[in-house]
Amino acid sequence: MTLIKEQDYGTPARSGEATVSVEIDGKTVLVPEGTSVMRAAAECGIDIPKLCATDNLEPFGSCRLCLVDIDGRKGSPASCTTPVADGMKVRTQTPELAELRRGVMELYISDHPLDCLTCPANGGCELQDMAGVVGLREVRYGFDGENHLDLPTDSTNPYFDFDASKCIACSRCVRACGEVQGTFALTIEGRGFDSKVAAGAGGTFMESECVSCGACVQACPTSTLQERSVVQLGMPTRSVITTCAYCGVGCSFKAELRGDEVVRMVPYKDGKANEGHSCVKGRFAFGYASHPDRQLKPMVRERITDPWREVEWEEAIGYVGSRMLDIQARHGAGAIGGISSSRCTNEEVYVVQKMVRAAFGNNNVDTCARVCHSPTGYGLKQTYGTSAGTQDFKSVDKADVILIIGANPTDAHPVFGSRIKRRLRQGAKLIVADPRKIDLVRSPHIQAEHHLPVRPGTNVALINAMSHVVVTEGLVDREFVEERCEDFAEWERFISAPEHSPEAVESITGIPAAELRAATRLYASARNATIMYGLGVTEHSQGSTMVMGMANLAMATGNIGREGVGVNPLRGQNNVQGSCDMGSFPHELPGYRHVSDEVVRGTFETLWGRVLDPEPGLRIPNMFDAAIDGTFRGLFVQGEDIVQSDPNTQHVTAALSSMELVVVQDLFLNETSKYAHVFLPGTSFLEKNGTFTNAERRINRVRPVMAPRTGKHEWEIVCEIAQAMGYPMKYDDSAQIMDEIAFTTPTFSGVSFAKLDQVGSVQWPCNDAAPEGTPIMHIDGFVRGRGRFVQTDYVPTQERSTRKFPLILTTGRILSQYNVGAQTRRTGNSAWHPEDMLEMHPHDAEVRGIRDGDTVALASRVGETTLRVKIAERMPVGVVYTTFHHPVTGANVVTTENSDWATNCPEYKVTAVQVSLKHPTPAAAVVR
């Protein structure tokens, strides 16, 4: 494969309904009204020279290379800023235009280093290309005039350099930072000839607000902003299109390689989830794949106190198989189980659940979605009939009001966060319900209409109060409810009760009633209102209740079943949706079908040749309980560090310590592998061949850019374990696994690798009824027929602040790090977040004598850990916050066994804690 160069149409596509016909260089082309002359030309194969124009940025008109001749117009208008008009006749190539373009290039080059041959962008430089295109042969101004050649290079960013001497002041980086990313970290400083790109207030990139999303690097037409990897390794020579393995946005990337070495990851314009944008993780933090910490050989040990012994694959797999069988022989079929990973591909996850159900002969399979989004599956299934979000990301472009609850997209789903910001800048209104003042509450150029600083653990009271306002203020969409829903009358009676009024719950949620009413009116009276939520909804004792509460609100206001509306989970990891879809829950076969369903079971039994257990198996927390109990003794863990990520670490380690066989499959030795007997090296996404399904149900291809460094695909290992246990399980390749998924699962029946390679990606359901997939769900009716209103009582969590533990701890993620940090900590991203910090309100710090940077003890009733404090105005009084990216912090040492009543999703977001000063920061370090 060669390097993929996507066509740059120069200006964004327009979606005007009317089309106009223009003639360009004799060719006639039909384009939507509002399309630029430049884009119209590109669409009929005519490339007009350009430098400041690129098709993900609004036209700017500064470089003046794209001048054209238009009949009846004076002078030479710029084709990028001139919209087409019907009947317009354009010439793009005349001797006069050629002379003007050469003149422009002559000016550019008179202030540009003449180092093309040694420049890292050589061969990939638009300035160089344009000099060639316009036929520049000499620079008659000479090179000793005023210039910028002595400007210094800023190398503070870990991933890219800013060489100001090469800058042509086209502003593409500045515009990309604003228009695409929405951070506005860059500007042009000064004016006239002194104009130059500056970060922040003229300091370095690292001192600025730059979030290192890479949009500026992407936009730069020269080598001014250049990936350091390109400087070091040279220009890539081939590309492979694949999918990012970080968050649930599921961005498409071109992995660009030189030989077998990945030089850079470039966001792919045709990727439907990201449309050419990226964040610091996907764009730059791929170096972990080649990190020396990677364990590439299998290892075995008898006891967890023994040293590891590297062995061949055969031995390791044989060992796992025989030990698992041995445990079952002694303790029963149900004594073993497996946990699949939301970071692995659909195919890898599918084979794990198949191994458990068919080879282990039980349903003891669960996935890490248990600890994040299991309530989403439960809640949306109960109300709408399908365990997934209702919209595609693009839908938010049509939303007039966006309600974000318990999610922090600019950190956790940055590319979608940028999309939300763009929509807000276009005029949509935002309501944020979150204890913290997250970035979306107020950041440059955007501001939420309402911030509802809900007290942790009181979400259901909040959502009920919103529904109460809708019902009692006449904001119900009666027509929608009558036509499409059921159980409304009972729900209406329930929710109208005065105990759900904003005034009644004010003291519970901490949200002023007037504010809540105003926010609800805004949501309910919008033409299109959408709800986005994250783990701040699910990771509670009433996570599932809250999901149903949101579903009620959306139905009551008719905000379901079209663009711009819906109820949408922002999934944490790359394949949370997929791992759930693949039947990773102990009660469900692929496609969310209950194990007790004989017809469904029959399909699998016939295909798999085994009788399947009709009773649900153990969920992850139940596995730990059963392990301590002695009825659960063997565990296969795929790509998840449960010791670090699951709550109440002491309980987890106690469970693992009491097991006979713990098998860990991962990239790196981790906290869990400390309790493992077998370590099976896993593959990074760069080695995988399969699919990920993102938060919008989009199935994206993951293509290998290199062979597995371990010598084996992860699905092969799983198959071989099953075989070692006597169950024949074999595939030629991962495409065959997807074919089996399609064969057994109606919502996937139209999916195959061939189809994905052909159309790029599809959103399930994808079958005969929807061959191109389903961007928006529940358009003509709910999946379950009628949407069901569920009564959602608010039940306070048992976790409450007390005299001993007066503060509430809530946990989350930060932009530069990801989950347990296994990947990101092994990249340059640690430059931004070298440690987990405890954020607390100045008042809470003050009364404890704590200053910024001090080391404190963080204690709950289950444990205690130590970390440093960051005083943060965005925290509410009484609530502290930390991340769990670093094992040394062990944030989950303090989280408890409390969980969602319906799904056992842990209550990560509410832990009563106390914070006390351990040692102050040395005075010298305070001054920063």
Added chain:
Amino acid sequence: MEDLGHVDPAAIPILADELNLSKADVHGVVTFYHDFRQSAPGRTTVRICRAEACQSVGAAGLVEQAKNRLGVGLGETTPDGSVTLEQVFCLGNCAIGPSVQVGDRLYGRVGPQELDRLLEVTA
């Protein structure tokens, strides 16, 4: 663009927060306009018009005279901090130039003696 005199770099984050802009936005604006100095000017700013109308009646000589007398270049402040000397392009007093602005006060028909007198007073 309200009249801010000068903008201390330390004030940029505060201004940015106040206006809900990024630091870069504010920096870009501050560096675009000549009126926003990043350092405090002298106690008095003397601006000599160098536009065509004043050129035609001897502005160039006044600029040289002021530079020599104050010992600073255009855009610079005297070491004692008393005077900042600046050029300006047009003060709207083109019929009776050369024109000089001292603080907010405009002077027309400024000859060499008049300039000396103006600089004397500011020193």
Added chain:
Amino acid sequence: MTEVTVYVPRDSAARSVGADQVAERIAAAAGPRARVVRNGSRGLLWLEPLVEVETPAGRVAYGPVTPDDVEDLLDAGLLDGAGHRLCLGPTEEIAWLRDQTRVTFARVGVIDPLSPDDYTAHGGLAGLRRALSLAPEQVVAEVTDSGLRGRGGAGFPAGIKWKTVLGAESDLKFVCCNADEGDSGTFADRMLMEGDPFTLIEGMAIAAWATGASEGYIYIRSEYPDAVATMRAAIDAAYARGWLGKRVLDQDFTFDLFVRVGGGAYICGEETSMLESLEGKRGTVRAKPPIPALEGLFGRPTVVNNVLTLGSVPMIMADGAEAFAGLGVGRSRGTQVFQLGGNIARGGIVETAFGITLGELVEGYGGGTRSGRPVRAVQVGGPLGAYLPTSRFDLPMDYEAFAAAGAMVGHGGVVVFDDTVDMAGQARFAMEFCAAESCGKCTPCRIGAVRGVEVIDRIVAGENRSANLKVLNDLCHLMTEGSLCAMGGLTPMPVRSALTHFPGDFGATSEEERR
């Protein structure tokens, strides 16, 4: 003893040559005998400070008056309008003023600029009252029929612009007055704002009514502190009288007006960069389309007109389109406010119908150079206007005639140079000015202006003369054709005109000059 009204201008030009001290001296010396009114300037700037005394026979003028002249004048009977060596006779009879057609400037210098009563007593508000009695469409039609063209330099018909704004759908529209009068040689905007601010307010209110706008901004350059202060005071007074705000003149019409002060950037006189600046951003130029009339301030439909354009509107509405259209020549209707400056004996405001020749302005009104040396060159239309030799004094002041001659009327500024001028230096300055004031957005202007200075230096130094002349010519062509806005697009005009008309100053050989 009756109190005599004495007028001493408060215009900043008059103040720049001692009007404040003159006024103080008169007040002190005359005591209760005189009421000193600080009026605007009559525009006879070479006579400033010009003191007028109200007599039964009309106002009598004296000037230029220095503070030291005051005692002598009072002794001689100033308050009775008596003769004196500084006495100029009845003001209206001064030939320089008498021969003009004062329309936009009719009240300037006559009234106390901040007296609403003076304003209405002299015909103020008649235009707005009539406009409010008409439908917006009718007002737009009237302005269109008057032939009023934008006085900022581009000469775009005001009525067409207004019609576009009126037709644009939006819940919010703006009227912006471009008072960023940065062109050297122009000062009419300033004098109107300092001398008759209510006229501008009335003109903007009419524009707002005609286009459905509810908010207005006057963008004034920071170099004009007196104009800023006067406009602000006038707006306060207008609010107090119900001429602005909710229910303007008790009609169902709301119009709020604000003053915004520039930050020292010539480019902000370009309408789109002014809008950027008004939005609090860097004053870089926007590409057009979209035109401001459809997507202007904060993306809303916006009327952007210059001070003189808006200042002409009240008269058009008061007297009807025909009265205005009856003046002028060809497509240049009405009057133009010419401003004579630079090395000129009688500099100031000459408001007259279009069509007067350049020579009549410079030699007739202007009286030649102040230095007494021969006129060598005249720059018309600001720093981006052409330099013309005396041989072109026959040119009539008319947008089209000037365009045909490779020049422009622009904002009507005329700057005179005597024979000591170095035209290569002036050409170089044009490029230098462009380099200093370019917003930096487009390449031809950002880099071209700097290279232009360098190339002219090489030409003057005699380095590869013919090759560098070709480079300069190509650069001028590129800047003209390729620049984003008029700043880069017009900078070649003074350069090329200097080269064309004064080649000798660039070191041309006599043979080259003959060619």
Added chain:
Amino acid sequence: MTATHTPPHIRMSNEIAVQFRNRDPAWAAEQIAAHIHSFWDPRMRARLLADVTADDDRLDPLIVAAAALLPPARANG
């Protein structure tokens, strides 16, 4: 505050019960039974049933009622 030594199945079932506190008890028992049947591993169900039989006073009455509606379960998964 939850005592950590409360057996998980009791803690979990009580957490379910409290969600149905305001519902009709008979309906609630039915719902709870259906939920437990759908989502719980048989060995947890078995322990719950055993505790109900043993009259463990830590169990919510709603759970006791629900348990009556549950089928028996195998104790070792």
